[in-house]
Amino acid sequence: MTSTQTLPAVDHRGPVTGKERALAPDLIRGAMLLLIGLANSANFAFAGQPGVATSPHGFERVLNLLKLTFVDARAYPVFAVMFGYGLVQLARRQRASGATPGAVRRILLKRNAWLIAFGVAHATLLYFGDFLGAYGIVGIICTLFLLNRGDKFHRIIVRIWVFEICYVLFTAAQAVVAVLTSDGPAHQLTNEPNPSLAATSYGASVVARLHEYPLHTATVVGFIMVVWLGIWAARKQILEHPAAHKTLLTRVAVVALGITFLGGLPLALVGADVLHVDQDAVNALSTLSHISGMFGGPGYVALFGLLVARISKLSLPVRAISALGQRSLSGYLFQSVSWMVLLAPFTLDLRLGSTAYTAALIAIGVWVTSVLGAYAMSKRSYRGPAETLLRRLVY
Template sequence: MQTTEAPVRGTTSRPTERALAPDLARGGMLLFIAMAHGTGTALSATPGLEPEPTGVEGPVNMFLLSFVHARSFPLFALMFGYGIVQLARRQERAGVDRRGARAILLRRSAALLALGALHGTLLLSGDILGAYGILGLVFTLTLLNRSDRVHRLAPWYLALAGAVIAAYAFFTLSAWGPGDSGVPFRADPAPKPETYGEFVGENVAHWPVQTLMFLSLIFMVWIGAWAARHRILENPAPHKRRLQTVAAGGLAVSVLGALPMSLLSAGLATTNKEAASWARMLYETTGTFGGLAYAAIFALLALRIGQRRGPVVNAVAALGQRSLSGYLFQSFAWLALTMPFAIDLAERSDSPLLVGLVCGIGVWLVTLTGAELLRRKRLRGPAEALLRRVTYGRARL
């Protein structure tokens, strides 16, 4: 078969061809991404927490650590791996051979890397698209077409992660004792850039470092690909019991793993610097299981909803289909709402944490509305359309 003559197909927007769970997961979890980025940019801290909480800020810190921070990106990495296999399978059904499908995936990954570089320098240094581009290139070249025997190894990463979590929990509890350590998070010691030029200059230096840090998500990408090979999200009914176990167990590990740091961040506990450092590593590592739990929860929701989709479900799924556009729009919003050379709402408030949280929710609602309007007009998101054109050129899709 000549690859150049084969029909190629991109991602589909037809409801009859799309599984609900992946779209629901992407659209719903963009809310948590918005909360994380909204608070992080407002406070210039990673994660976005109020270091000296008062009033409602303490419970908000706890909520963000337990359910949002370090729990959203693992879910999207899993969905990215799932999408790679879905796209490769769609090309195969269209008659494209493995070599041709791989070329398409490589072009798409290269386009994501280029888009990530622009996004990370012009809008948000914490960009993850560049890392997805690199991960897509690596996965497509090394793992995509390997046998089931190889892909069967992917879930064993969770056993390794579980062992690391157990060790971190042991060290945290062993070191726990009197002390006056503050909340263990990274705050930007430099003031926010006063001009857009300074902002871009800082991002040019920060983006490569951030991108390299995100490459550890390769294991979640691999688990997502393994799940796609078994069609777990597309056909959740046969996997219902497994999904229930992952949802309950993963969420328990995630919340309990974040508990020591949550207590510190809310001012409900104090400890020494050594224990606080271990608590942070415990919270970050257990985010992997939080991402898995959210994927399982959305799959179970999709199974329960079935074909009874109301307006809210349709809108969230529409945003999931246009998640790249929604993600990029968020970055425009943070630039406008939190930077000194723009509106800088956080500086005008006594609680940057709450301002960032409210902005996050508001921005997500705006993207939700926009996605629903595009759905009704049967239009793709602008970023999806651009990525599709770069990936497939002028081929009939």
């Protein structure tokens, strides 16, 4: 009688290898860190949000226009889409290796719990506007209630986004009415102050961040709807095979970017000192800008998907930016360290002359430095310090 041996179920596998990575997600993450840098460096430079020159002159008006149209409230939704996409990729790789469903869930819950810990540390030590903790909270919710649902259930999110388009149009109509009926004194766009960014000592900044961070996190976890859209896209493997989804990506890019740019433009005109309306109208335009900004997530992702579909040869810039995308956690934390060292009042405080120019130049310089550093790490097959630590804690 021949005995058969049953192999034990695999508990879980290790982290993703370089050969398993798709180009589009990494390129998106690496490139969009530039927009994240432009937003956050300006917050530091102006010690508040949205981080724009309140009485712009000359090229400052152009900077305000570009930032409010293309960056503010439009960059971080991209990472929300990619976070949801990454959750599905991670779960799929674990299942493909033979990991048990319980093991897959444990890995995801453990990883997201550690993201919350990373976020608390990041917010306490460096920057109140941390998103890692919020990602961790949303990731746990998605792991428990969304990931294992069927296609029919996930189509709900597509219907929700159609409803969101209607809501943006309704908000736009309200904003138009507010502008047309504006009869008070012209109101300039101002920065809402953040005490932690204006603190004159590191200790005072830590205390202020401990007060600011919980509220900030509570106000941004609503991006779960953007994360859910990323989950839907990952189930379709849209970014792994962008050429096969050109029609869908084109439609999403045109519609979503059209909504997000047109929705942000009126407030940008106020910030550029071109449109002069009263405070009620500015508030209405600000609401429109933030609501339409959510469409920047799928819009930018679709645009980069189309770009990747056209890439036939990986040039050096593409490889370098993708290397940063593979190390986006380290790149994100490196930015916060850079803002603290270069812009905080109690460190180098390089807010010289026009803070708008300074913030933009420093953001570009820090991003380029991180791209070069990430490419150097990739040549040495080094994952990056934050990624290495997270993987060791999780796996």
